[in-house]
Amino acid sequence: MRLSFFLLTLLVAGCQTRPPQETAASSPRARVAPDAQLRETRWVPRQLAGQLVAVPADSQEPYLLLRADGTAEGNGSCNRFRGTFFSEKPGELKFSPLMSTRMACAAIAIENEFTKALGQSNSYRISGDTLLLFNATSTPVARLEAVYLR
Incomplete structure (x- = not known):
């Protein structure tokens, strides 16, 4: 009887897929980006x-692309833009007036809202792949997502 219990215990232990001390929190799937x-x-x-x-x-x-040298550049949908940004204190993000080309397209309303949000930006918060921009009264003016080029 003892021998069969011992063999059963070895069989069950050999079938475990992860060590007993590993929990869901330490699992690679549970890691936060x-x-x-x-x-x-x-x-x-x-x-x-x-x-x-x-x-x-x-x-x-x-x-929007914020360069290490303090340059802000991007595309509003119709036009490319360029300027500078300031982030002197943690969480601060302000833009200089942005220069851009002046072409019309079907997405001009999106471009106008985008450049308006950048002009109102006073602070930011990053959580994972999300960048939130806030105005001077801490009201969110834009939610952006990090897109990684392959």
């Missing part, structure tokens, strides 16, 4: 002024 970097990340607006961004099929996806 690190926050994206503010600089040198392509940020795509997903929500502007509380509205989801739906880019027309014949327009370019808008994006």
